[in-house]
Amino acid sequence: MAGCPAPRRGRPRSAAADRAILDATRTALVEVGWSKLTMGEVARRAGVAKTTLYRRWAAKSELVVDAVAVLFDELELPDGGSLRADIEGVVLSFAALLRRPEAKTALMAVLAESTTDEALRRRIRAAIVDRQKRLVLDGRARAQQRGELPPDSADPAETERVVDLIFDVIAGAVVHRSLVSDCPVDGAWAATFTTLLLEGLGSASAPR
Amino acid sequence: MAGCPAPRRGRPRSAAADRAILDATRTALVEVGWSKLTMGEVARRAGVAKTTLYRRWAAKSELVVDAVAVLFDELELPDGGSLRADIEGVVLSFAALLRRPEAKTALMAVLAESTTDEALRRRIRAAIVDRQKRLVLDGRARAQQRGELPPDSADPAETERVVDLIFDVIAGAVVHRSLVSDCPVDGAWAATFTTLLLEGLGSASAPR
DNA sequence: GAGTTACGCTACGGGGCGTAGCGGAATGGG
DNA sequence: CCCATTCCGCTACGCCCCGTAGCGTAACTC
The missing domain is CATH 1.10.10.60 (Homeodomain-like)
Structure with a gap:
């Protein structure tokens, strides 16, 4: 490039x-x-x-992708000391980003355009999505160092599948809660969500 | 009305x-x-x-909401006999819906418009989102009858929070995987996702 | 200086927007 | 039966935005 x-x-x-x-x-x-x-x-x-x-810029959508891409660079993942703290941290900081009007409007609009535009999809992945996925990789590596998660599988493809899955679950849930259900992502929601992600359905549906 | x-x-x-x-x-x-x-x-x-x-219709967005709302009525949740089967079923049928070009284009576009239009947000919730949430309620009730999930909490607000959380996690993950990551939601992904949702992070990251 | 590239400005044809005004068609009430 | 009411199709309009072309000028390299 x-x-x-x-x-x-x-x-x-x-x-x-x-x-x-x-x-x-x-x-x-x-x-x-x-x-x-x-x-x-x-x-x-x-x-x-x-x-x-x-x-x-040939189109409005390309311009907007570049305009908001820098916002996603501001996402950081300070070490919270535990896997739970790191997940809650990334959930809350991503939610804070989606509370900014230019971020949510731009993100949804360019995603809508991208459903009929393959080149735009690639541009979005490079400028926005991949920069977010790095946070999952960081948090996962830390948790493995702490012994909270097992080390990488021998099969690198298996590892990538798991990382992609976790990324889609976290980012998808935050986006859906914020923009579709239109409800606030606050500390309480982040805690309940993290419990569900860590322990699964049986545990989360029963109050602690 | x-x-x-x-x-x-x-x-x-x-x-x-x-x-x-x-x-x-x-x-x-x-x-x-x-x-x-x-x-x-x-x-x-x-x-x-x-x-x-x-x-x-006063605006293009309102017209499109009504035009695609009927597609979301087609979503059904046949009894798969277990909570796992029901989750995989709803994931796959929702993914199939999102594979239809008019469904994904319309959904993302009206959501983008709705970020700056409160009335449109309400219209989308009534016409689309609430119709999907009904599937979560159905599946949860079935699982409770089977004894796979504990009965409703005494606090109805607590119950609603849990249902909303599960809905955002499932729908969000499927939408994000399909439209943002732009990867297929197939049987293998649905199975891995369901395992994560049922058993939590520790179990899912270790191959069965 | 000569060549090359970017800039600001103006102007243009094309097309979609949303509305107004008309005559005519379909319904229900006296 | 006739009238009031409401919807329909059609035409026409002013407005704004699109995306490009052409021009003279500014900035930088060789």
Whole structure:
């Protein structure tokens, strides 16, 4: 990807314009929503010409993916000292991210577009999804060091299946709770969810 | 709600037009996707005037909610004889629904719009989400009859929290796996997921 | 300086949006 | 039977956004 840091000849693209455009995209997204977000409006807010936008992004969806991708980089997983604490931590920090209007609106909108656009799906995975999955890998490695989880299976494919499964369960549950059921992901919910994830259905349905 | 089945005076609305419009919406959604779906195009395919559409639905998102709501009525939960079988069954049938292009495109698109539209959120919950949650209630009641799950807690609010949690975990995981990770939800995945849900993290990460 | 690339600006055809206004069709009430 | 009421199809309209083309200018490399 980054094979060309070599400065090509001619006038270079303005990095300031890039930042202004992405910032304007995020703020405009909060104020007007996805469907009323127009390229012209973004250009006006960013103080650049509309043509400059089209020279860099072919579609609104691609622009928005890049604009919100940085938000997902802010996700961190501080060591909570136990697997339970780490799971609750990642649940709460992901939920906090989804509480930001530009994050939830953008995420759902580009996912909707991606259902009929294979290239956009790849772009989303690279810019957003894979950056989240890294948190699962971190937490899992820590838990294995503590002895809370068994070490990796001999079969690396088996390991990847398990990691993917856990990722889909955690991220899926938080997204569904936040955006579909439209209920708050607070400490109490995170605790109950973590208990279910750690101990399974029988235990979670009986009050501790 | 249904306080007025009393036929008002004047010419009644055409039920045939309703069906034609909703059918046209679904087929058009598959062919052109959400962002290029226009009211005019739906009207043309349905063989009705564009004004007739606007007399019944104020926005594209509301039309699409109603158009796909019937798909979610098709979800059934045949008694599989065990809690495990019932969970795998609902996972697979929900995944099959999400494999239909009009279902996944419509679901994600209206959810995206709903992040900035409270009325639309309510409409989606009534038309789609609550109809899915009924499956969790059914499966849970069956498992309790079989003795696989403890009976309801004395506190009905506690019961509702548990049902909501299970619903968000199952539906969220299936949606995330299908539409975000973009991987197939097949029998093997359903089995692994069900094991995780029933027995918790420690058991699922170790091969059986 | 010469060549190359990016920028801002303007202008344009195309198309969807949502509404208004019309004549006509289908219903129920006097 | 006729009238009031409501819906329907059709046409037309102003508005806004799209995405591109063309121009002169600015920034950078060789």
